[in-house]
Amino acid sequence: MNDAPHYDDSLTIALLRAREAVTAQFREHVTAAGLTLPQWRVIRALAGGVEMDTTTLADRTVILPPSLTRILRHLGKNDLIEQVPARDRRQRVIRLTATGQSLFDEVWQVSQTRYAAIEAAFGEQEMVVLVESLNRLRRSLKG
Amino acid sequence: MNDAPHYDDSLTIALLRAREAVTAQFREHVTAAGLTLPQWRVIRALAGGVEMDTTTLADRTVILPPSLTRILRHLGKNDLIEQVPARDRRQRVIRLTATGQSLFDEVWQVSQTRYAAIEAAFGEQEMVVLVESLNRLRRSLKG
DNA sequence: TATTGTTATACTCTATAACTATA
DNA sequence: TATAGTTATAGAGTATAACAATA
Numbered sequence: 001m002n003d004a005p006h007y008d009d010s011l012t013i014a015l016l017r018a019r020e021a022v023t024a025q026f027r028e029h030v031t032a033a034g035l036t037l038p039q040w041r042v043i044r045a046l047a048g049g050v051e052m053d054t055t056t057l058a059d060r061t062v063i064l065p066p067s068l069t070r071i072l073r074h075l076g077k078n079d080l081i082e083q084v085p086a087r088d089r090r091q092r093v094i095r096l097t098a099t100g101q102s103l104f105d106e107v108w109q110v111s112q113t114r115y116a117a118i119e120a121a122f123g124e125q126e127m128v129v130l131v132e133s134l135n136r137l138r139r140s141l142k143g
Numbered sequence: 144m145n146d147a148p149h150y151d152d153s154l155t156i157a158l159l160r161a162r163e164a165v166t167a168q169f170r171e172h173v174t175a176a177g178l179t180l181p182q183w184r185v186i187r188a189l190a191g192g193v194e195m196d197t198t199t200l201a202d203r204t205v206i207l208p209p210s211l212t213r214i215l216r217h218l219g220k221n222d223l224i225e226q227v228p229a230r231d232r233r234q235r236v237i238r239l240t241a242t243g244q245s246l247f248d249e250v251w252q253v254s255q256t257r258y259a260a261i262e263a264a265f266g267e268q269e270m271v272v273l274v275e276s277l278n279r280l281r282r283s284l285k286g
Numbered sequence: 287t288a289t290t291g292t293t294a295t296a297c298t299c300t301a302t303a304a305c306t307a308t309a
Numbered sequence: 310t311a312t313a314g315t316t317a318t319a320g321a322g323t324a325t326a327a328c329a330a331t332a
Contacts, residue, residue, distance in 0.1 A: 010274075011165060011258075011261070011270065011273070011274055012162075012165055012166060012169070012184075013184070013203075013204075013205065014273075014274045014277040014278055014281075015158065015161060015162040015165060015277060016162065016205045017205055017277070017278070017281050018158060018277040018278075018280050018281050019155075019158040019159065019162060020205055020281075021280065021281040021284040021285060022154060022155055022158060022280070022284065023155060024284070025284065026155070027323090031324095036297090036298065036299085036323090038298080038299070039298095041155075041156070053313080053314095054313080054314065055312090055313065055314080060156075061156075062156065062159040062160055062163055063299085063300095064299085064300060064301065064302095065313090065314065065315080066299095066300085066301080066302090066314095066315075066316075066317090067298085067299055067300070067301095068314095069314070069315055069316080070298080070299090071298090071299095074298095088308080088309075088312095088313080089307085089308060089309085090307070090308045090309065090312065090313040090314070091308095091312095091313060091314085092313080092314065115154075118154070118284065121283040121284060122279070122280050122283045122284070126276065126279075126280075127154065129276070130154070130157075130273075130276050130277070130280065131153075131154055131157045133269065133272070133273050133276065134157040134158060134160070134161040134273070135157055135160070135161075136265070136269075137161050137164065137165070137265050137269075137273065138157075138160050138161050138163075138164040140261075140264040140265045141164040141165065141167070141168065141261065141264060141265070142164060170301090174301095179301095179320065179321075180321095181320090181321065181322090182320095182321095196290085196291095197290080197291065198289095198290070198291080206321090206322085207322070207323070207324085208290095208291070208292080209292080209293080209294090209322090209323090209324090210321060210322060210323090211291095212291075212292060212293080213320085213321080214320095214321085217320090231289095231290080231331075231332075232290095232330080232331060232332085233289065233290040233291070233330065233331045233332070234290060234291080234331095235290080235291065235292095
């Protein structure tokens with residue numbers, strides 16, 4: 001035998017499985033809107049008139065720069081995002097188009113009901129505690 | 144404005160970021176051993192003489208069957224896993240070779256120090272609570 | 287007839303390195 | 310020289326369908 005913690009107790013596996021279970025709640029209606037989940041994260045990060053450079057956007061959406069480049073090309077082709085002139089001409093500053101904001105509003109409405117269902121099943125207070133714990137874990141590893 | 148929860152408070156984003164931060168602790172030494180993280184999950188699931196069919200293995204490692212087929216082909220080519228004759232001849236039952244177990248032992252030694260470091264930074268008790276909470280979340284969404 | 291697993295297909299994401307353009 | 314972003318490449322994830330072999 002070895003002294004590995006029982007596989008189910010592994011933090012990495014627990015994170016993977018939890019993420020799988022949670023994203024499953026959103027995949028269907030996001031896909032139905034013609035978006036992948038990473039594409040949806042980008043749109044969500046820009047919702048409400050936010051303008052953002054791609055480095056910040058990559059960090060906020062947890063998408064690596066090469067993926068983000070492709071995603072932005074795709075979203076731009078579908079007229080969901082547009083580029084804003086930036087002072088620093090190395091930067092690419094992005095915002096939603098009116099079409100993009102409309103799509104956000106539509107998908108977000110369904111997402112809210114899904115969030116509510118997760119909170120109902122898991123517990124509202126437990127959810128707050130869990131998100132805080134996850135963010136604390138991340139900070140303790142990065143700092 | 145919209146009534147989206149603040150982006151940082153989102154469960155999906157918190158899960159993604161936490162997973163990113165945790166896997167970053169393991170990626171370097173697993174990669175140095177010539178393995179990807181999914182390949183490592185497979186080897187870890189089989190460590191200690193475990194024999195497992197691919198359906199169970201796919202579930203335990205959170206890898207979809209088509210991906211697992213590819214990964215097993217790769218690991219087999221590198222002589223890290225081998226097939227075991229099974230009663231039900233539809234099943235493909237897998238175990239580690241001696242080479243595979245050696246590689247596990249080597250990588251696992253480093254992984255243990257990484258786990259210990261995470262526990263030290265985040266708190267041993269908090270870690271137990273977090274893993275329990277993640278597993279409870281998953282069960283509440285699946286059941 | 288149902289189940290196990292593989293193959294096929296298409297597209298996307300993940301990750302790293304090398305590169306271009308601007309500062 | 311440093312930074313922002315893109316391109317290139319390989320492995321892996323996502324999803325569905327079709328298929329062979331076995332039960």
